[in-house]
Amino acid sequence: MSDYSINKALLDEIGDLARFTARFFREVFRPRYEFSEFAHQCFVIGYKSLALVGLTAFILGLVLTMQLRPSMVRYGVEAQIPAMVSIAIVREIGPVITALIFAGKIGSSIGAELGSMRVTEQIDAMEVSGTNPFKYLVVTRTLAATLMLPVLVVLSDAISLYGSWIGVNIYDVLSLKLFWTQVIENLAYYDAIPALIKCFFFGFAVGIVGCYKGYYSKKGTEGVGRSANSAVVMASVFIFILDLLAVQITELVWYY
Amino acid sequence: MDTREPVIIIRDLCKAFGSNVVLDHFDLNLYRGENLVVLGKSGSGKSVLIKCIIGLLRPDSGRIEVFGQNVPDLRYEELDQIRAKVGFLFQSNALYDSMTVRENLEFPLRRHWMHTGQKQVDELVQMVLESVGLPHTVDMMPAELSGGMRKRIALARTLILKPAIILYDEPTTGLDPITGMEIIELIREVQQQYRTSSLVITHDLKLVKLAGERIIMLIDGKCYAQGTYDEMKTSTDPKVRAFFE
Numbered sequence: 001m002s003d004y005s006i007n008k009a010l011l012d013e014i015g016d017l018a019r020f021t022a023r024f025f026r027e028v029f030r031p032r033y034e035f036s037e038f039a040h041q042c043f044v045i046g047y048k049s050l051a052l053v054g055l056t057a058f059i060l061g062l063v064l065t066m067q068l069r070p071s072m073v074r075y076g077v078e079a080q081i082p083a084m085v086s087i088a089i090v091r092e093i094g095p096v097i098t099a100l101i102f103a104g105k106i107g108s109s110i111g112a113e114l115g116s117m118r119v120t121e122q123i124d125a126m127e128v129s130g131t132n133p134f135k136y137l138v139v140t141r142t143l144a145a146t147l148m149l150p151v152l153v154v155l156s157d158a159i160s161l162y163g164s165w166i167g168v169n170i171y172d173v174l175s176l177k178l179f180w181t182q183v184i185e186n187l188a189y190y191d192a193i194p195a196l197i198k199c200f201f202f203g204f205a206v207g208i209v210g211c212y213k214g215y216y217s218k219k220g221t222e223g224v225g226r227s228a229n230s231a232v233v234m235a236s237v238f239i240f241i242l243d244l245l246a247v248q249i250t251e252l253v254w255y256y
Numbered sequence: 257m258d259t260r261e262p263v264i265i266i267r268d269l270c271k272a273f274g275s276n277v278v279l280d281h282f283d284l285n286l287y288r289g290e291n292l293v294v295l296g297k298s299g300s301g302k303s304v305l306i307k308c309i310i311g312l313l314r315p316d317s318g319r320i321e322v323f324g325q326n327v328p329d330l331r332y333e334e335l336d337q338i339r340a341k342v343g344f345l346f347q348s349n350a351l352y353d354s355m356t357v358r359e360n361l362e363f364p365l366r367r368h369w370m371h372t373g374q375k376q377v378d379e380l381v382q383m384v385l386e387s388v389g390l391p392h393t394v395d396m397m398p399a400e401l402s403g404g405m406r407k408r409i410a411l412a413r414t415l416i417l418k419p420a421i422i423l424y425d426e427p428t429t430g431l432d433p434i435t436g437m438e439i440i441e442l443i444r445e446v447q448q449q450y451r452t453s454s455l456v457i458t459h460d461l462k463l464v465k466l467a468g469e470r471i472i473m474l475i476d477g478k479c480y481a482q483g484t485y486d487e488m489k490t491s492t493d494p495k496v497r498a499f500f501e
Contacts, residue, residue, distance in 0.1 A: 122350045124312050125350035125352075129339075129363055130367035
């Protein structure tokens, strides 16, 4: 494949995704509203991701604390571990790692589900059954992913910090109350609010990319697998790009 | 001149995918109560034809009148009203994997007839399941059913809205000969019981012979020939004869 073809394919993909996103914004405000399917998707996307997100968040907080400790001890500032860990988790590591795990679990499952529905003509069947499949499948899943990721990030941040408290107590003794006092004292709105806002964008990226890849899945089972895989890859890249933009925008908005 | 009332009229229908011309000025009439079979080899554009009729594909040009309304000109809401009267049996059955048989059957009902009460919905579900001989599968998942049973449930889902027209996309493809025969029998029974008009897309000659009152041959994107099974079988045209040899 020549460089020209690769660039053209990439631009085509970006154009198609932009059109798909524009259609989402057109359809989202238009009745009929699929409330029950949206609620079901919130349960599937949010509640059923909780165990995986919780486990990884706990391990993340614990490992981060244990990795950080030797350096902090060397400089005699181990008392600052709760402050450092909390800022790192709340501002960056919690949202990004949770979003990446979310992309792996939810992005791939949406891509595969919609892809197999496309291949087996279920999306067409939905359309002839008097249902707008874009609204029923894409709008509900994208909205649910957009709203559920921030909730999961808040929970994962809290679980990570509990993991961190256990990490601290492996070597030292620090009460939970004192740990949380240090965490809260060192966190500012500047740390929490931009991090929470960017989670909505991460969730939206995971939802819309998963739906886009699945909705336009090519024929055959190979296409379904490729949709699931490319949904994760593309969503992960978008998460990093959005993170880069978020930090720039936060700097601009907060300081100027 | 034919005095029967046409429910679908297609004139000069053209559809191409890039440089591949699939339908080239195709014409067709489907009359009320008729079982019409469109016969053509794989890849000849049969499925494209019925997807254009139901509005899943947009033709490049031509008219597709269903109950007097030109489908390509309809708005989404108007198309929905047409779709409530036209059932579509998909080649792959297209049952929703994540729903039980009951939920699959209730889905189009709840979408098209939003104000139907639960009691009436239950009665309709039971009635169509009995029509296809599978009342015991109501709480099963599609994955638990055999290929023939899935086809029957898909037909039941089509019947639940009591359509005036049913479009069948390769209804016997992928089924063993015995199950295929059962489905052909079912198609005939459904037509008699529900008095529907049927448009069957197939390359299965057994289905053509048993279910087709009139046959249209789709060759090179055109309505190449039409007539009864016997007329087609005894045709001297080499392209028509090729199907029966």
